[in-house]
Amino acid sequence: MLFALFLQVTMPGPRAEGPVTPKGNVPVYKDNGFVCFLVTIASFVGLTFYLKKHGLTPTVVYDRFDEVLVTLTLFSLVFCLVLQFKGYFFPSSSDHGSSGNLLFDFYWGTELYPRVFGVDVKVFTNCRFGMTVWPLLCLIFALKSYELHGFVDSMWVSCFLQMVYFTKFFWWEAGYMRTIDIMVDRAGYYICWGCLVYVTGFYTSVSLYLVNKPVHLGTPLSAVILILGVFSIAINFLADKQKQDIRASDGKCLIWGKPAKVIRAQYVLESGEKRESILLASGWWGVARHFHYVPELLLAFFWTVPAGFENLMPYSYVIFLFILLTHRTFRDDEKCGAKYTTFWETYCKHVPYKMIPGVF
Numbered sequence: 001m002l003f004a005l006f007l008q009v010t011m012p013g014p015r016a017e018g019p020v021t022p023k024g025n026v027p028v029y030k031d032n033g034f035v036c037f038l039v040t041i042a043s044f045v046g047l048t049f050y051l052k053k054h055g056l057t058p059t060v061v062y063d064r065f066d067e068v069l070v071t072l073t074l075f076s077l078v079f080c081l082v083l084q085f086k087g088y089f090f091p092s093s094s095d096h097g098s099s100g101n102l103l104f105d106f107y108w109g110t111e112l113y114p115r116v117f118g119v120d121v122k123v124f125t126n127c128r129f130g131m132t133v134w135p136l137l138c139l140i141f142a143l144k145s146y147e148l149h150g151f152v153d154s155m156w157v158s159c160f161l162q163m164v165y166f167t168k169f170f171w172w173e174a175g176y177m178r179t180i181d182i183m184v185d186r187a188g189y190y191i192c193w194g195c196l197v198y199v200t201g202f203y204t205s206v207s208l209y210l211v212n213k214p215v216h217l218g219t220p221l222s223a224v225i226l227i228l229g230v231f232s233i234a235i236n237f238l239a240d241k242q243k244q245d246i247r248a249s250d251g252k253c254l255i256w257g258k259p260a261k262v263i264r265a266q267y268v269l270e271s272g273e274k275r276e277s278i279l280l281a282s283g284w285w286g287v288a289r290h291f292h293y294v295p296e297l298l299l300a301f302f303w304t305v306p307a308g309f310e311n312l313m314p315y316s317y318v319i320f321l322f323i324l325l326t327h328r329t330f331r332d333d334e335k336c337g338a339k340y341t342t343f344w345e346t347y348c349k350h351v352p353y354k355m356i357p358g359v360f
Contacts, residue, residue: 003043004128007036009119016174019183019277023094024269027113027182029120033127033173037166040132044139059144061137062211069201076196080106080189083121087111109188121187127173130195134203135166141207145214153222154215154306158206161229161303168237175240180332202317206304209314217306229302232295239284239292246280255283261350265343279343281350288353290332293325329354 013032020026048058061068087096087110095112098105114121142159145152169176176182185191217225245253251262261282268274284291300318307314333354337344354360 001129004036004040004132005119005124007039008032008124008128011035011039016177018177020269020275021093021095021112021183022270024271024273025093025095025113027120027177029123029174029177031174033170036128037132037135037170041135041139044136048143057143057147058140059147061140062144062208065208069197072197072200073193076189076193079196080109080192083114083187083192084110086114086116105188107189109186109190109192112186114187122182122191123177125187125192125195126181127170127176130199131166131169133200135163137200137204138162138207141204141211145211148211149214152210152214153217153219154308155207155210157217157222157225157229158210158303158306160226161233161299162207164230164233165299165303168233172237172240172244175244180328180335184331184335202320205317206307206314209311210307213307213310213314215306215308222306225302225306229299232299232302235284235295236292236299239295242283242285243280246278251278251280255280258282261286263343263347263350265340265347267339267341267343277340279340279347281347286351288355288357289348289351290325290329290355291357293329293355297322297325326355 008030011030011032013030013035016029016031018027018029044058051057084102084106087105088098091111092115093111093113096110098110099108138159142155145155181191242255246255246260246262251260251264253260255261260280263279263281265277265279266274267277280286288294297318300321304314304318333344333348336347340347
């Protein structure tokens with residue numbers, strides 16, 4: 001945790017801005033996630049070789065994983081309580097407030113973008129810890145599987161697809177700062193405990209399961225799963241890239257070889273100031289308003305299916321992700337409808353489906 005904090009503060013990166021908040025604030029970040037990720041993985045590999053040379057192994061984390069989760073849970077409870085009262089008495093910006101209910105404030109949070117000594121709390125919990133510990137645990141569990149069973153193709157197929165996903169995430173991290181996790185959800189128990197504990201314990205469940213339940217796929221099936229998984233990541237990346245290209249060019253670019261179809265949606269801040277956003281209605285974003293969730297769900301399925309169908313447990317994350325993303329389509333539509341009003345109605349007429357054209 002301290003190492004992740006050290007990297008967040010010291011690693012170089014260009015300036016990146018998040019979307020303007022309802023209070024008119026523009027969060028500023030140092031876009032160094034990809035560098036931090038590479039340094040972390042390289043450090044882990046180096047540490048592993050060093051420990052192995054001296055008869056030790058990082059898979060002790062697997063052996064004492066229950067203690068890890070208990071420790072993180074206790075820490076997160078105290079951490080969220082500190083954040084709650086920081087928001088009451090020492091807010092980082094005007095994007096803060098109380099519901100009047102102490103318990104709900106603890107759960108939801110009191111600040112949208114809290115910072116402590118200049119360190120962005122949600123970047124730390126969501127990215128430098130949650131999304132960094134997940135790949136580390138993926139590698140640790142794969143190493144444990146190798147120590148117990150030798151090379152097992154199912155574990156390594158699953159691990160490879162997850163590692164490609166993490167690499168894509170950190171390459172695109174500046175785009176993540178424009179998602180609902182960052183733009184809407186305050187830094188409380190819901191998101192901070194979720195990233196510190198829930199991601200650590202639940203999102204890694206497929207790799208954890210495969211340690212004790214090795215499945216031998218064979219080369220042909222392994223290759224098919226890998227190809228389909230990488231294809232899903234590519235579609236998800238290209239969809240995100242289209243939106244980034246639109247923002248960078250102010251809507252003046254080609255999407256799939258044709259001029260982009262955009263809606264320039266005006267909205268009003270709480271101060272009364274008028275602003276404008278660009279809504280992309282072509283490319284993958286013309287297929288459905290949240291089509292990029294489909295390849296993300298398919299990817300999660302492809303890194304889970306190597307576990308076979310003997311048990312439902314490894315599919316817990318896929319089921320959870322399906323519920324989460326489906327619910328998020330409604331949350332996002334509600335948020336955008338309130339923000340963009342008639343412009344959003346126009347956009348929905350151009351792109352009538354939420355995730356799957358002709359179905360939903």
